[in-house]
Amino acid sequence: MEGLLSRAKMKVQQAEVFSVSSRETTVHFEANQLKQVHSKESVMKVLRIMKDGRIGLAAGNGTGDSAALLDMAIETSQFGIPVDFQFPALGSYPEVDTFDSRVEKIATERMIELGRELVSRVSGHSPRLLCDAEIVKSMHTIGIANSQGCRMSYNKSIFAMGVEGMLVKDTDMLFVGEDESSCRLSAGVDILVERVIRQLDLAARSAAVSTKVLPVVFTPHAIASAFMVPLSSAFNGKLVHEGASALKGKLGNQVFDRKLSLWDDATVEYGVGSRPCDDEGVPSQRISLIDKGVVSHFLYDLHTAALAGTRSTGNGGRGGGGFPKPDPTSLIIGEGDVSLESMVAGMKEGLVVEHLIGGGQGDALSGDFGGNVLLGYKVENGEMIGRVKDTMVAGNVYRDLREIVLGDKARWVGGSLRTPWIYCPRISVSAKGS
Amino acid sequence: MREQIADALKGHEADYIEIHFEQSQSTGMVYQGNRLEEIGRTSVRGGNVRALARGSWGFASFDGFDGLREKAALAVMEARLAGGGDAWFSPAGAVVDKVSWSPRKYASSVMLASKKQLLDNYNDIILSSPGIQSSAINYRDVQRTTIFANSDGSYIEQEKPDLSLRIAAIASGAGKVRQAGLSLGSRGDFTEIEGLDDQVRDVARRAEALLYAPQLKGGEYTVVLDPVLAGVFTHEAFGHLSESDFVYQNKELRQLMTLGRRFGDKGLNIVDDATIPGLRGSYKYDDEGTPGAKTYLIHEGILVGRLHSRETASRMGEAPTGNARAINYLFPPIVRMTNTFIEPGGSSFADMLSEIKEGVYVKDWYGGMTSLEMFTFSSGEAYMVRNGKVEELLSSLVLTGNVFTTLANIDAIGDDLEMNQGGGCGKGGQSPLPVSNGSPHIRIQHCLVGGK
Numbered sequence: 001m002e003g004l005l006s007r008a009k010m011k012v013q014q015a016e017v018f019s020v021s022s023r024e025t026t027v028h029f030e031a032n033q034l035k036q037v038h039s040k041e042s043v044m045k046v047l048r049i050m051k052d053g054r055i056g057l058a059a060g061n062g063t064g065d066s067a068a069l070l071d072m073a074i075e076t077s078q079f080g081i082p083v084d085f086q087f088p089a090l091g092s093y094p095e096v097d098t099f100d101s102r103v104e105k106i107a108t109e110r111m112i113e114l115g116r117e118l119v120s121r122v123s124g125h126s127p128r129l130l131c132d133a134e135i136v137k138s139m140h141t142i143g144i145a146n147s148q149g150c151r152m153s154y155n156k157s158i159f160a161m162g163v164e165g166m167l168v169k170d171t172d173m174l175f176v177g178e179d180e181s182s183c184r185l186s187a188g189v190d191i192l193v194e195r196v197i198r199q200l201d202l203a204a205r206s207a208a209v210s211t212k213v214l215p216v217v218f219t220p221h222a223i224a225s226a227f228m229v230p231l232s233s234a235f236n237g238k239l240v241h242e243g244a245s246a247l248k249g250k251l252g253n254q255v256f257d258r259k260l261s262l263w264d265d266a267t268v269e270y271g272v273g274s275r276p277c278d279d280e281g282v283p284s285q286r287i288s289l290i291d292k293g294v295v296s297h298f299l300y301d302l303h304t305a306a307l308a309g310t311r312s313t314g315n316g317g318r319g320g321g322g323f324p325k326p327d328p329t330s331l332i333i334g335e336g337d338v339s340l341e342s343m344v345a346g347m348k349e350g351l352v353v354e355h356l357i358g359g360g361q362g363d364a365l366s367g368d369f370g371g372n373v374l375l376g377y378k379v380e381n382g383e384m385i386g387r388v389k390d391t392m393v394a395g396n397v398y399r400d401l402r403e404i405v406l407g408d409k410a411r412w413v414g415g416s417l418r419t420p421w422i423y424c425p426r427i428s429v430s431a432k433g434s
Numbered sequence: 435m436r437e438q439i440a441d442a443l444k445g446h447e448a449d450y451i452e453i454h455f456e457q458s459q460s461t462g463m464v465y466q467g468n469r470l471e472e473i474g475r476t477s478v479r480g481g482n483v484r485a486l487a488r489g490s491w492g493f494a495s496f497d498g499f500d501g502l503r504e505k506a507a508l509a510v511m512e513a514r515l516a517g518g519g520d521a522w523f524s525p526a527g528a529v530v531d532k533v534s535w536s537p538r539k540y541a542s543s544v545m546l547a548s549k550k551q552l553l554d555n556y557n558d559i560i561l562s563s564p565g566i567q568s569s570a571i572n573y574r575d576v577q578r579t580t581i582f583a584n585s586d587g588s589y590i591e592q593e594k595p596d597l598s599l600r601i602a603a604i605a606s607g608a609g610k611v612r613q614a615g616l617s618l619g620s621r622g623d624f625t626e627i628e629g630l631d632d633q634v635r636d637v638a639r640r641a642e643a644l645l646y647a648p649q650l651k652g653g654e655y656t657v658v659l660d661p662v663l664a665g666v667f668t669h670e671a672f673g674h675l676s677e678s679d680f681v682y683q684n685k686e687l688r689q690l691m692t693l694g695r696r697f698g699d700k701g702l703n704i705v706d707d708a709t710i711p712g713l714r715g716s717y718k719y720d721d722e723g724t725p726g727a728k729t730y731l732i733h734e735g736i737l738v739g740r741l742h743s744r745e746t747a748s749r750m751g752e753a754p755t756g757n758a759r760a761i762n763y764l765f766p767p768i769v770r771m772t773n774t775f776i777e778p779g780g781s782s783f784a785d786m787l788s789e790i791k792e793g794v795y796v797k798d799w800y801g802g803m804t805s806l807e808m809f810t811f812s813s814g815e816a817y818m819v820r821n822g823k824v825e826e827l828l829s830s831l832v833l834t835g836n837v838f839t840t841l842a843n844i845d846a847i848g849d850d851l852e853m854n855q856g857g858g859c860g861k862g863g864q865s866p867l868p869v870s871n872g873s874p875h876i877r878i879q880h881c882l883v884g885g886k
Contacts (some may be wrong), residue, residue, distance in 0.1 A: 036490060040495075075546065079473050392834050
């Protein structure tokens with residue numbers, strides 16, 4: 001890293017080396033059986049330079065020689081975008097928990113045991129259920145060094161478990177599933193098992209819904225697939241600057257329900273997206289995006305911030321390599337005060353959506369969301385009476401998040417979103433045969 | 435290299451071992467509005483070893499080409515640790531081959547300045563169109579060579595270039611933001627993305643028109659799909675269900691997918707074909723060394739075949755079809771599609787429309803997804819159809835269906851097959867895999883459409 005940086009400094013005005021080295025072990029179960037043990041080792045090194053006021057970039061997986069990397073970066077800089085910002089000097093970074101040595105130490109044999117327990121307890125509940133499951137541990141070292149003096153490196157461990165069950169009856173397929181991930185070693189499979197069994201129990205009977213506007217409760221999974229794609233684009237500083245975000249010019253405006261608060265927090269304890277600094281060396285912080293329904297901030301990386309005349313929020317994310325982009329780390333929706341039970345109890349007729357497919361397929365910039373209800377339950381007179389099929393929901397975050405009710409318990413989904421259940425009073429539901 | 439590999443494969447306690455190597459150089463460009471935001475190059479070298487022992491698999495991927503023997507030993511150790519499964523592999527003869535591929539104009543040899551000039555031009559067309567707020571262009575070309583070797587004695591070198599381009603226009607006005615897009619791809623042939631000025635102009639025009647397009651009321655409609663969207667439909671609605679790794683260990687699903695089952699009208703023929711020259715999903719050998727093939731999935735409405743790896747083929751007592759693919763050396767091969775399409779039928783587009791009293795004509799795509807039984811796909815363009823006439827533009831639609839009823843509800847198949855090379859397929863965390871799909875215009879009765 002140092003060698004590449006000092007070589008680069010001789011030819012260009014500013015240089016930055018971002019590197020990620022990773023080791024990952026996965027135990028993979030298919031159809032209730034242990035199928036494969038899988039290990040990955042990789043190093044990614046990305047060189048970003050500024051030469052004659054233009055930016056250039058080259059990446060390699062650690063096997064190429066650094067002279068070639070520098071030549072490629074200089075070549076691309078001829079056509080690179082003119083920029084006017086500086087890489088950050090060494091900053092003062094918050095203490096953020098991203099590493100648990102127990103993850104590093106857990107043996108593959110123990111991961112196999114956890115997987116077996118997960119699969120056998122879930123499939124034991126519904127004997128004809130076939131489960132795929134994965135237990136994954138990974139260790140990462142992330143380094144950012146630049147010509148302005150930043151030398152930052154930290155370790156991250158990630159432990160993830162997931163199970164998906166499939167039950168086929170004639171031409172009917174039922175899918176259930178749960179997963180969790182954290183920088184910390186999981187306490188065990190109990191929570192996952194409980195959640196999947198609850199899904200199986202609720203889906204045991206079937207119910208029909210007809211095409212109409214209904215109140216809908218979105219569970220954390222459904223929120224992740226329905227609302228988060230349009231919301232993430234809307235708060236992306238780059239899209240705001242371009243005018244492609246519908247929230248451009250709406251800072252300080254009441255756009256959503258007063259009960260809704262959303263923030264991005266890169267410092268949350270053991271969050272999968274947590275880190276002391278972003279992928280450009282900017283210190284991490286918690287950024288409020290929606291404060292009691294009011295649009296309060298957007299997410300920026302260095303370049304976008306320079307264009308928009310503001311400061312980076314520490315959201316430069318590189319997804320393991322390439323150019324930084326304004327990216328959320330851990331999105332968190334504040335809890336409300338209504339229990340799931342009373343949300344459902346207050347519904348005469350409605351729907352609880354657990355899993356959606358195709359949620360991110362609408363025109364995200366317009367705020368539209370929609371999809372097929374892969375797993376969802378019909379509510380009648382305050383009770384979840386059975387699973388619906390051949391049913392779609394459609395809506396728009398700018399319309400349907402103006403009036404909501406928030407659940408009193410938040411939970412993590414996929415390690416990147418923490419949210420309570422959300423009740424929307426009027427969602428358009430379309431169903432087959434009506 | 436070949437000797438080194440042969441040596442590393444010897445003397446392990448495994449039933450089968452294979453090695454993949456890959457060397458790739460790629461160039462990516464991203465435009466956002468009037469700026470070329472990203473221009474970068476990536477160079478990667480790495481490989482993996484996959485081993486089958488005691489009925490289970492071990493897999494180890496690594497950077498560089500060193501320490502091959504130890505990596506093979508690691509994969510074998512992992513397989514033995516997993517142990518006790520019942521994985522097996524269809525036997526195959528040894529294949530030694532070297533496959534090169536020469537596009538008319540190799541994207542990776544085109545000067546960076548020329549690539550930029552072409553994309554600048556498309557970007558200017560969009561940005562100078564009325565009502566346009568911004569643009570987004572994603573370009574990527576990859577030059578990739580792979581080596582495959584296994585303990586059966588196979589040694590195959592293949593050149594596998596790829597190119598993808600996505601162009602989107604973003605319009606704003608009337609308090610709304612709408613986008614329209616165009617997705618293209620090729621097997622590394624740069625000429626496929628040249629001369630698109632008119633199409634790009636059309637994308638910008640469409641984005642602007644969408645600002646004023648009303649939303650459809652949700653419900654069941656008679657829907658006509660254009661070849662692009664019908665291709666996505668074919669891929670999502672049926673293609674994934676024909677991938678045998680979803681099916682082979684599931685007794686109920688195997689029964690459901692018994693060859694001979696009727697899925698559609700006798701005019702319906704669905705094919706997966708890796709052998710068509712020049713298409714994005716084409717290749718000579720898959721990532722297990724099996725030759726790519728043309729496989730009928732549905733013939734005259736009846737299920738007649740499915741896609742296999744060597745493992746799923748052996749487990750189902752059928753022949754491998756050469757559909758085991760990995761997106762790169764970090765992943766083991768899994769069963770994937772190649773070029774998947776509905777064969778042309780006899781209806782003309784005009785006839786298809788003329789019988790519709792009220793329906794929807796949908797074109798182009800944003801995306802598609804499947805859970806095997808249920809699938810969804812979204813249109814880039816949608817129009818109301820009344821009394822056989824295509825009328826006003828509607829805002830983008832999400833359509834959904836159930837594979838067991840929707841294929842049977844196709845009641846007209848056009849005579850105008852077109853292949854779509856844009857986008858890519860995702861499965862099991864491996865995305866985007868180069869594939870293509872296609873279809874003539876098709877008409878579906880009682881298709882569920884989401885809406886207000």
